[in-house]
Amino acid sequence: MSTLRDVETPALVVDRMKVERNCARLRDRLATMGVALRPHVKTAKSHEAARIALGGTPGPITVSTLKEAEWFFGHGFTDILYAVGIAPNKLARAAALRRAGCELGVILDSAQAARSLDAFCRAEGLALPALVEIDTDGHRAGVKPDAAELIEIGDVLRENLCGVMTHAGNSYGSRSLDEIRAWAKREREGVVTAASRLRAAGHACPVVSVGSTPTAMFGDSFEGVTEVRAGVYMFMDLVMAGLGVCRVEDLALSVLATVIGHQAEKGWVITDAGWMALSRDRGTANQAVDQGYGLVADANGRAFGDLVVVETNQEHGIIARRGGGAADISRFPVGTQLRIFPNHACATGAQHARYEVVNGGGAEVEARWDRFNGW
8 A cells, every 4th residue: 555655746635534524514414414425526526425425326416517527427317416616518428417317416506597498408309308407695606585576487488497596696795604594594595586486486396405515504594495415515615614614633534745945044844735735726815714726734644723824826835834923944845745735626637637635634545536627
């Protein structure tokens, strides 16, 4: 068995024990709340991680690209929701998945998109189930729960309508757990209202889907909801820790880096993990604790607490104390391996093609999991 010392850096490391613990936490919570889980695999892009999320076997999943849908379908996952508004130029690719036996569903949020879907399905003699995306927080896409267009969309979709979905993205800006709970309440009430309106207009609406890691973890009620979608919870990240959704000790994903030099007069430690390895995401910048471009830990994943990546170039990461203080560079000679916990697991994962899998904070590499990028 190899160890992290044998791994060329920068490299993406995942702690399987922490993934299992994070996944069990949400799976058990939703089971007690009586609502189904449809994990979002856009963070992990790994069939091994997705199986852990579902308790060991393939099950319903959410994807953010059709490439994800194709890849996971090829690895035994058949019940898939493509949760980005469907564009007309992607309908043929979605239809190919349906014809291959994939139970693919899509989403849309306008009568115009519904008409494109309806025309395509009629021309192809194909059913393509669709959820209407509901805007419950003004964060991104979606039709308002009380909008007249919602019923128009239902009228256009007819038999292709299978429900409604929403994503409480604004929960990521919460300043307290009570604020997260408030967003969860608003998320649930908005999407349940939309489903009720469609049913009152004579449309079947069997699926009522919500999803974000903060609201999934802290929603007080899922009454009227049939499924929950969440993704980053599998790995967690510094943004989630800053929200209070998890602890730093729960972070399963890190970037392995090597010290390649110093700037002694500045108290800088220089590593080979720049923004190409970490991403440029600065998601903690507006939180109470700014983690720079990532929180620094030793090779076994034990965070130093006050050392962060303060700046990045393409292939260089600069480590110093949070707030600009000098690091004790004598502790980090050239060749020292460090691990960097990322702000945003999705963005950092997208920089890499595989995971080095460790277990329980050790340095032994027990497996390598492939992941993929692109569309």
